[in-house]
Amino acid sequence: MSELLASLRAALDGGDLEAISELVPEDVVDYLPPIGSSSEGGGGIAELVEKVRAGFSNVRLEPIVQVSEGQVHAAVLRLHGTHSGQFLGVEPTHYHVSFLIGIFTRINDEGPAEHWRFVDTMTLRRQLGLV
Numbered sequence: 001m002s003e004l005l006a007s008l009r010a011a012l013d014g015g016d017l018e019a020i021s022e023l024v025p026e027d028v029v030d031y032l033p034p035i036g037s038s039s040e041g042g043g044g045i046a047e048l049v050e051k052v053r054a055g056f057s058n059v060r061l062e063p064i065v066q067v068s069e070g071q072v073h074a075a076v077l078r079l080h081g082t083h084s085g086q087f088l089g090v091e092p093t094h095y096h097v098s099f100l101i102g103i104f105t106r107i108n109d110e111g112p113a114e115h116w117r118f119v120d121t122m123t124l125r126r127q128l129g130l131v
């Protein structure tokens with residue numbers, strides 16, 4: 001399982017949309033699907049990564065905390081980047097952003113089965129000058 005998580009993290013860091021789609025099955029239950037996504041599972045997550053990378057340059061994920069117990073894996077990551085493209089309807093501000101993301105995944109023998117994601121959108125909105 002740690003190999004799967006390492007592969008997924010490398011795909012997220014590198015923006016490898018094809019690898020994300022392959023690593024996360026379409027039938028994964030995503031309790032908080034990405035906003036505006038037209039796809040389920042890995043395709044939806046790949047779509048979200050594509051939107052983030054289109055809206056932010058120099059994207060870097062910094063692991064803050066990672067914990068695994070049984071089938072459940074949790075991570076708190078800090079996303080760093082520069083708002084250099086349109087993101088969720090907001091024109092580029094060229095501000096540097098740094099906000100937290102919480103990810104919880106249940107992984108069974110076939111791979112990721114359930115997925116929860118929480119984003120500190122208030123901090124992001126503040127840093128973009130929207131609040």
